[in-house]
Amino acid sequence: MTPTLLRSTLILGTAGLLAACGPQPAETPAGTTPAPTAGIDVTGAGASFVFPLISQWSSEYAQATGNRVNYQSIGSGGGIAQAKAGTIHFGSTDAPLTPDVLAEARLGQFPSVIGGVVPVVNIEGIAPNQLRLTGPLLAEIYLGRVTTWNDPAIVAINPGLTLPETAIKVVYRSDGSGTTFNFVHYLGQISPAWAETVGPAATSVRWPTGIGGRGNEGVAAYTQQLTGSIGYVELSYALLNNLTTVSLQNATGYWVEPSIASFQAAAASADWANAEDFHLLITNAPGAEAWPIAATNFILVSKVPNDPVRARAALDFFRWAYENGDARAKELGYVPLPEDVVALIKTYWEANFTF
Amino acid sequence: MAVSAEHLDRLARGDARADRMFRWSVAAAGFFVLIGLVGAAVTMAWGGREAFATFGFGFLTSDHWDPGNLVFGGLAPIVGTLITAGIALLIAVPVSFGIAIFLTEVAPSWLRNPVGTAIELLAGIPSIIYGMWGLFILVPFLAEHVYPTLSQTVSQWPIIGPWFDGPPIGIGMLTAGIVLSIMIIPFIASVMREVFLTVPNRLKESAYALGSTTFEVVWNIVLPYTRSAVIGGIFLGLGRALGETMAVTFVLGNANRLANLLEPSSSIAATIANEFGEAFADLHRSSLLALGFVLFMVTFVVLSIAKLMLMSLHRREGN
Numbered sequence: 001m002t003p004t005l006l007r008s009t010l011i012l013g014t015a016g017l018l019a020a021c022g023p024q025p026a027e028t029p030a031g032t033t034p035a036p037t038a039g040i041d042v043t044g045a046g047a048s049f050v051f052p053l054i055s056q057w058s059s060e061y062a063q064a065t066g067n068r069v070n071y072q073s074i075g076s077g078g079g080i081a082q083a084k085a086g087t088i089h090f091g092s093t094d095a096p097l098t099p100d101v102l103a104e105a106r107l108g109q110f111p112s113v114i115g116g117v118v119p120v121v122n123i124e125g126i127a128p129n130q131l132r133l134t135g136p137l138l139a140e141i142y143l144g145r146v147t148t149w150n151d152p153a154i155v156a157i158n159p160g161l162t163l164p165e166t167a168i169k170v171v172y173r174s175d176g177s178g179t180t181f182n183f184v185h186y187l188g189q190i191s192p193a194w195a196e197t198v199g200p201a202a203t204s205v206r207w208p209t210g211i212g213g214r215g216n217e218g219v220a221a222y223t224q225q226l227t228g229s230i231g232y233v234e235l236s237y238a239l240l241n242n243l244t245t246v247s248l249q250n251a252t253g254y255w256v257e258p259s260i261a262s263f264q265a266a267a268a269s270a271d272w273a274n275a276e277d278f279h280l281l282i283t284n285a286p287g288a289e290a291w292p293i294a295a296t297n298f299i300l301v302s303k304v305p306n307d308p309v310r311a312r313a314a315l316d317f318f319r320w321a322y323e324n325g326d327a328r329a330k331e332l333g334y335v336p337l338p339e340d341v342v343a344l345i346k347t348y349w350e351a352n353f354t355f
Numbered sequence: 356m357a358v359s360a361e362h363l364d365r366l367a368r369g370d371a372r373a374d375r376m377f378r379w380s381v382a383a384a385g386f387f388v389l390i391g392l393v394g395a396a397v398t399m400a401w402g403g404r405e406a407f408a409t410f411g412f413g414f415l416t417s418d419h420w421d422p423g424n425l426v427f428g429g430l431a432p433i434v435g436t437l438i439t440a441g442i443a444l445l446i447a448v449p450v451s452f453g454i455a456i457f458l459t460e461v462a463p464s465w466l467r468n469p470v471g472t473a474i475e476l477l478a479g480i481p482s483i484i485y486g487m488w489g490l491f492i493l494v495p496f497l498a499e500h501v502y503p504t505l506s507q508t509v510s511q512w513p514i515i516g517p518w519f520d521g522p523p524i525g526i527g528m529l530t531a532g533i534v535l536s537i538m539i540i541p542f543i544a545s546v547m548r549e550v551f552l553t554v555p556n557r558l559k560e561s562a563y564a565l566g567s568t569t570f571e572v573v574w575n576i577v578l579p580y581t582r583s584a585v586i587g588g589i590f591l592g593l594g595r596a597l598g599e600t601m602a603v604t605f606v607l608g609n610a611n612r613l614a615n616l617l618e619p620s621s622s623i624a625a626t627i628a629n630e631f632g633e634a635f636a637d638l639h640r641s642s643l644l645a646l647g648f649v650l651f652m653v654t655f656v657v658l659s660i661a662k663l664m665l666m667s668l669h670r671r672e673g674n
Binding site: 205211 | 419420422604609611629
């Protein structure tokens with residue numbers, strides 16, 4: 001071999017050997033995994049619904065324990081897919097999986113926090129919660145049958161407001177979304193026309209009209225940009241971006257504004273004890289003060305994880321959040337789970353997560 | 356000191372070996388391109404076989420895209436891709452041509468470098484910046500000042516009227532085409548400019564000496580001389596326009612329906628980017644891969660048309 005070729009082979013070979021002899025992954029002992037030590041990195045992904053909250057929680061958790069939780073907001077559909085594929089340590093979805101799907105994918109599911117899907121509008125001269133819409137009217141707007149803001153149906157229930165002749169620009173989620181799932185589930189419950197035209201609730205549906213934004217962030221951006229638009233986002237996005245929220249008429253017939261109190265009223269009627277794998281939807285809840293489109297966010301963790309240490313660390317993050325994260329949740333517009341539900345969750349962990 | 360014959364022999368053999376290795380590594384790079392191309396096409400065709408088997412030709416002709424009920428018809432993204440790329444080319448080619456001619460024939464020499472550098476900087480801007488600019492600046496401007504007039508006046512015209520008959524939202528295929536055209540102008544303009552500079556000065560000066568105007572020189576001397584490279588540059592821009600994802604997703608509206616120019620629609624790249632992350636149903640994933648294969652075929656067909664066009668022009672010239 002020529003001298004230069006020999007030299008380059010030696011250099012490459014040594015580099016390769018050094019890379020191969022790098023640090024090996026720690027071997028976990030058989031049996032129960034020990035409590036996580038400081039400095040563990042946990043990766044989660046899924047619903048943009050809870051992204052503002054989880055990112056706050058994770059920075060406080062890192063300060064408290066030194067473990068870092070990295071959460072990617074890719075939509076509930078993405079969270080479900082990645083949790084099934086085992087590429088993340090926990091997934092997050094607002095569209096709960098049914099017990100048979102969970103059994104097949106060997107995932108455990110438990111709720112993290114409750115929030116609400118809130119319609120937001122961009123109409124000149126309308127302040128937050130001033131505009132009132134009924135569920136069926138919302139469905140008609142999203143079906144494309146009510147096309148201007150001064151339509152008689154809208155004017156009839158808003159006698160005190162001057163509504164412009166602007167065309168209604170419908171905004172929906174273009175990616176697979178649990179926010180969409182809960183919104184569409186609610187529309188299907190209160191509008192037979194919607195159920196027939198669009199079909200059953202899913203994270204991605206065939207919207208009759210409108211434009212699609214990517215993530216809660218995308219819908220918020222479009223609603224801010226286009227005058228006369230209506231979209232649906234989680235309450236914290238409406239608060240953080242100063243969007244104009246809408247009052248809805250709930251199942252009992254009262255007009256309610258979106259707030260932690262109305263979400264809590266909706267969650268009060270939820271029967272978690274009898275929901276297998278916590279599979280429960282709380283839209284169109286009964287109660288005088290209940291918000292009609294309340295939604296729960298669920299966390300998916302594998303029952304047979306590739307990395308038990310990090311999976312255990314993910315559960316530890318949520319235990320910390322249940323104990324210390326309530327104030328931050330309320331600040332951002334979410335409803336923390338009541339104590340009895342947290343107790344049910346911890347029993348579920350002991351029964352299902354035996355790694 | 357005399358050099359021995361064996362020493363010279365050894366040097367010659369070493370040279371031959373080095374030459375052979377150089378040729379092999381360069382050939383390997385070339386084959387790598389071919390393998391990559393064929394591999395990409397075969398992977399997408401293989402991944403999309405389930406969608407083609409289930410929906411058959413209807414996959415290309417139906418615009419019913421329903422991920423919830425697992426019914427996929429890709430007509431809307433395909434048409435959206437073709438129309439936005441077509442609009443982009445329609446705007447970009449004359450403008451790039453003008454820029455290239457300006458930089459090579461018309462501009463004073465002190466202006467050529469700054470403008471040339473500015474064009475190249477445009478090429479370096481990330482596409483998501485174009486998308487944000489489009490959404491926050493261009494869309495409100497068009498929605499307020501341009502589209503209302505367009506949708507009122509042009510929609511009354513006989514043949515192209517229905518294409519402009521939509522609500523002036525600002526988000527739609529025309530806006531996406533405009534943003535795309537701005538993105539591909541730098542590519543086409545720099546290729547054209549490089550190539551126009553290679554035209555021998557003798558040819559141009561002879562034409563000027565015979566009394567031709569600048570336009571006649573450009574149209575009859577410069578363009579025919581650089582024809583294949585200009586078409587190559589145009590198709591480089593077209594390739595970028597067909598595949599552009601982020602900028603289009605911002606301003607096209609992600610509405611998976613057939614629409615006219617002022618209404619939101621969808622493109623293949625935007626659909627794949629939006630839905631691939633959560634397409635865990637086999638048929639859904641297969642349909643997205645099938646859409647990718649269709650895009651691949653569209654690019655292939657367009658390039659073949661360009662090559663055939665060039666071949667026929669060469670034949671007419673007697674080459």
